[in-house]
Amino acid sequence: MPIEMSLTDEHEELRATLRAFLNECSDEATVREQMSTERGYDPDVWTQMAEQMGLAGLIIPEEFGGAGYGYVELLVVMEEMGRALLCSPYLSTAVLAANALMHCADEKSQKELLTEIAAGRMVAAVAHAEPNGRWDIEGLEMTATRSGDQWTLSGEKTWVLDGGSAQVILVLARTDSGLSLFRVDPEAPGLRREAVPPLDLTRKISQLHFEDAPAELISAGDQSANFERVLALTTAALSAEQMGGAQWCLETAVEYAKTRLQFGRPIGSYQAIKHKCADMLVETEFARSAAYAACFAAAEQEDDFLEMADLAQSACSEAFFHAAAETIQIHGGMGFTWELPVHLYFKRAKASDLLFGDAAQHRESLANRVGL
Amino acid sequence: MPEPTPMDEETLRARVRKLLEEAHPETTDSISFRQKQYEHGLAWVHFPEGYGGLGLSPKMNMIVFDEISKHSKVIHTTPPASVIGIGMGAPVVLTYGTEEMKKTLLPKIFSGEEVWCQLFSEPGAGSDVAGLSSLAIRDGDEWIVNGQKVWTTVAHLSRWGMLLTRTDPDAPKHDGLSYFLLDMKAPGVEVRPLYQITGEAEFNEVFLNDVRIPHARMLGQEGQGWRVAITTLMNERVAIGGGGSKRKGGGATGQLLDVWRQRKKGAHSPAQEAMLRDRVTRSYMDNELLRLTAQRARASQKAGNPGPEGSVAKLAQAEINKRMWETAIDIMGSDALAFEAGYALRQTAGAPDSVEGIAKYQFLRSRANSIEGGTSEIMRNILGERVLGLPGEPRIDKEVPWKDVPRS
Ligand SMILES: Cc1cc2nc3c(=O)[nH]c(=O)nc-3n(C[C@H](O)[C@H](O)[C@H](O)COP(=O)(O)OP(=O)(O)OC[C@H]3O[C@@H](n4cnc5c(N)ncnc54)[C@H](O)[C@@H]3O)c2cc1C
Ligand SMILES: Cc1cc2nc3c(=O)[nH]c(=O)nc-3n(C[C@H](O)[C@H](O)[C@H](O)COP(=O)(O)OP(=O)(O)OC[C@H]3O[C@@H](n4cnc5c(N)ncnc54)[C@H](O)[C@@H]3O)c2cc1C
Numbered sequence A: 001m002p003i004e005m006s007l008t009d010e011h012e013e014l015r016a017t018l019r020a021f022l023n024e025c026s027d028e029a030t031v032r033e034q035m036s037t038e039r040g041y042d043p044d045v046w047t048q049m050a051e052q053m054g055l056a057g058l059i060i061p062e063e064f065g066g067a068g069y070g071y072v073e074l075l076v077v078m079e080e081m082g083r084a085l086l087c088s089p090y091l092s093t094a095v096l097a098a099n100a101l102m103h104c105a106d107e108k109s110q111k112e113l114l115t116e117i118a119a120g121r122m123v124a125a126v127a128h129a130e131p132n133g134r135w136d137i138e139g140l141e142m143t144a145t146r147s148g149d150q151w152t153l154s155g156e157k158t159w160v161l162d163g164g165s166a167q168v169i170l171v172l173a174r175t176d177s178g179l180s181l182f183r184v185d186p187e188a189p190g191l192r193r194e195a196v197p198p199l200d201l202t203r204k205i206s207q208l209h210f211e212d213a214p215a216e217l218i219s220a221g222d223q224s225a226n227f228e229r230v231l232a233l234t235t236a237a238l239s240a241e242q243m244g245g246a247q248w249c250l251e252t253a254v255e256y257a258k259t260r261l262q263f264g265r266p267i268g269s270y271q272a273i274k275h276k277c278a279d280m281l282v283e284t285e286f287a288r289s290a291a292y293a294a295c296f297a298a299a300e301q302e303d304d305f306l307e308m309a310d311l312a313q314s315a316c317s318e319a320f321f322h323a324a325a326e327t328i329q330i331h332g333g334m335g336f337t338w339e340l341p342v343h344l345y346f347k348r349a350k351a352s353d354l355l356f357g358d359a360a361q362h363r364e365s366l367a368n369r370v371g372l
Numbered sequence B: 001m002p003e004p005t006p007m008d009e010e011t012l013r014a015r016v017r018k019l020l021e022e023a024h025p026e027t028t029d030s031i032s033f034r035q036k037q038y039e040h041g042l043a044w045v046h047f048p049e050g051y052g053g054l055g056l057s058p059k060m061n062m063i064v065f066d067e068i069s070k071h072s073k074v075i076h077t078t079p080p081a082s083v084i085g086i087g088m089g090a091p092v093v094l095t096y097g098t099e100e101m102k103k104t105l106l107p108k109i110f111s112g113e114e115v116w117c118q119l120f121s122e123p124g125a126g127s128d129v130a131g132l133s134s135l136a137i138r139d140g141d142e143w144i145v146n147g148q149k150v151w152t153t154v155a156h157l158s159r160w161g162m163l164l165t166r167t168d169p170d171a172p173k174h175d176g177l178s179y180f181l182l183d184m185k186a187p188g189v190e191v192r193p194l195y196q197i198t199g200e201a202e203f204n205e206v207f208l209n210d211v212r213i214p215h216a217r218m219l220g221q222e223g224q225g226w227r228v229a230i231t232t233l234m235n236e237r238v239a240i241g242g243g244g245s246k247r248k249g250g251g252a253t254g255q256l257l258d259v260w261r262q263r264k265k266g267a268h269s270p271a272q273e274a275m276l277r278d279r280v281t282r283s284y285m286d287n288e289l290l291r292l293t294a295q296r297a298r299a300s301q302k303a304g305n306p307g308p309e310g311s312v313a314k315l316a317q318a319e320i321n322k323r324m325w326e327t328a329i330d331i332m333g334s335d336a337l338a339f340e341a342g343y344a345l346r347q348t349a350g351a352p353d354s355v356e357g358i359a360k361y362q363f364l365r366s367r368a369n370s371i372e373g374g375t376s377e378i379m380r381n382i383l384g385e386r387v388l389g390l391p392g393e394p395r396i397d398k399e400v401p402w403k404d405v406p407r408s
Helices: A009-025 A029-036 A041-052 A069-082 A090-104 A107-118 A224-259 A271-299 A305-330 A342-354 A359-370 B009-022 B030-039 B057-073 B082-094 B098-111 B226-241 B251-261 B270-301 B308-336 B353-372 B378-388
Strands: A124-127 A145-147 A150-161 A170-177 A178-184 A191-196 A205-217 B116-119 B135-139 B143-151 B160-165 B177-183 B190-194 B201-215
Touching: A009 A069, A029 A224, A029 B201, A041 A191, A069 A090, A069 A150, A069 A271, A069 A305, A069 B057, A090 A107, A090 A150, A090 A224, A107 B177, A124 A150, A124 A178, A124 A205, A150 A170, A150 A178, A150 A191, A170 A205, A191 B116, A191 B177, A224 B098, A271 A305, A271 B160, A271 B270, A271 B378, A305 A342, A305 A359, A305 B270, A359 B270, B009 B030, B030 B098, B082 B098, B098 B160, B135 B160, B143 B177, B143 B251, B160 B226, B160 B353, B190 B378, B251 B270, B251 B353, B308 B353, B308 B378
Parallel strands: A124 A170, B116 B160
Antiparallel strands: A145 A150, A150 A205, A170 A178, A178 A205, A191 A205, B135 B143, B143 B201, B160 B177, B190 B201
């Protein structure tokens, strides 16, 4: 029998608590304020999320100070954050870095870093992509250099989420034992961090230049398979965030279509608009199914998890982007303005699609996995 | 440990095994087996006890299917001609029928002994089925019906018809309709095949000339036929938008994958191959999304008749299915110039036997998916208005007597 994908009352309570919190800490004015800062988020809110709500360590095991929850809880959290367009290092730190540490790092580093992350004292960035533009594991080319017990890194890492504000940088690089995870101090000599002006202002990205930068090896053995899983876990969580964004667009577009009158009628009474909304509803419902499937498969450690993560990335990326694009269109001239927040979702949608390899790449990966 | 409820999953499975001891699909014909399945309350477990069910949640039906498949290579699934009776006739009888109708009609609907058809659409009333013009006039304890129905699937095989007809032309259109059970063998019922783009005739024209129906066969009150019709249509959407295949890469998707894997190597350039592969992957995904959405809907579905959410699956499935078979044809390329089955007009076409034959047939048949059971445009209107709450269009046909509404 297939796993039953339904949320419990506790999950709905978590959602309600989170929505109330985000209504306060991630209203439109706050989002606009935070996105115009260099850091891109409010450190006080980050601490509050960690200390009062246990969100930073949501999926981190209790032995490392986390809440020890699973991917179903994360699904709810990411959906709400996506809806509220929260500006936060949540994806980089609580999802990507936490997973990288949990799946690739040695115990000592896990203890040290996961504890700090869960406590809200540390923002962590993972540096993996490189200027070659590839997102697959084989595309990782940076090779670490060893002299004695010391490791150094040289080369470029691109599109590093929150690379500018992180207190620790986790770098993927090759060694004799295969793909390895390194810990680098952001202030290390030989590391230059350059902020990239982002398409999506709500998530900050950096380019990192390494020139014989000292690094600490914190993994043992080849991490290719583990890191592939880390990326899939990250896109699964991201897909829930995208689905939440799509849901916001749908609701916003429908609300506008009910209240905007042209030619003496609400524009939502014209089928050209009504049918767009209906199609958005179908796509959003499908995106929800995909995000659920991926996150439930992650939670239950199902065999088909990697496949479901590919499916969710592709379905949710396209649904979110399409919903945001249609929401602009339904708002007419207003949709094209800076004043309305729709463009922020539109940009978030495209950036989220491109962040870990786009929808077409994930479909290709899916095709490979199921043998098409 | 708390006591398990009287009908938890394991108890239900045990009940299925008990049925299999009495009658096994491998040694029993479909009708006899399904009769027994009904007696055991395992026909549709979400129906009440005594009517082929056990009063359980609809999602428990999967468990019955699952348990039977565990113990039998043969599965007596819904006979093709009974889809309408089981999907729409049974819920309508259960909701609106008399005790006697439930007792006599439901077992035969499920077993496949009696086929049902849906007599709604007329030449002048398709999407706007509430605007239909066939007319029933009261004559003592009977009604006399005249008019024409069209697109009536399996009418030629049917024992009973779900007839929606006008009983009051002076009332606004929705208020002047009544719903009857029509004996398809009654004098004055004439069924003529209607050929479709595949060359076969699943559907028919049905002419009603002075057909007499006992008043006792009216379902719901006089003038309330529209409400009964809505129950039928909501169930139809769920029956049609059934949520894709039950398992990964199964059903129609499996057939598309077969076409893809058996493609002629070298017929397409590498660039074309890459594009086709992406389309195949999209179809695979679409079907997964349908399956997962149906699974999610089942998990949250309460007992009772489905709501407008059924339109999500109906709309999606229609468009997905058409796209999928278009992809299959494009994979075959110029080999699809031939249509081996031919178009000899006949009542039922033999099932095509090759992967390519199925795809070519489905390429044509799937065009109906976005028309039958309500067009995709109508589904979008329903989703927009009933689920999202968008305003309807200004109407010129709602408050006025039906007889004053313009018609083509
Ligand atoms: C870049 C830009 C430059 C512009 N420059 C000028 C300019 O120089 N001078 C000027 O006067 N104006 C200008 N405009 C305004 C432009 O003409 C209007 O934005 C446009 O006509 C749409 O009107 P609206 O924004 O009020 O949207 P609305 O009319 O409110 O439309 C909202 C949505 O409803 C849809 N809709 C509305 N009515 C119907 C219907 N009957 N059937 C189906 N759908 C419907 C629309 O297609 C749209 O998707 C400009 C707009 C932009 C974006
Ligand atoms: C294979 C098949 C089997 C069928 N089986 C049965 C059956 O067993 N019993 C039965 O009763 N019927 C049956 N039907 C009929 C089916 O329900 C109708 O064909 C359908 O409801 C459309 O009606 P129509 O064909 O009259 O098209 P019309 O209603 O005339 O529609 C023509 C076009 O106009 C569009 N349109 C109409 N109204 C609107 C609107 N308000 N807004 C936007 N667009 C609109 C439609 O979407 C369509 O594209 C079957 C049809 C098919 C194809």
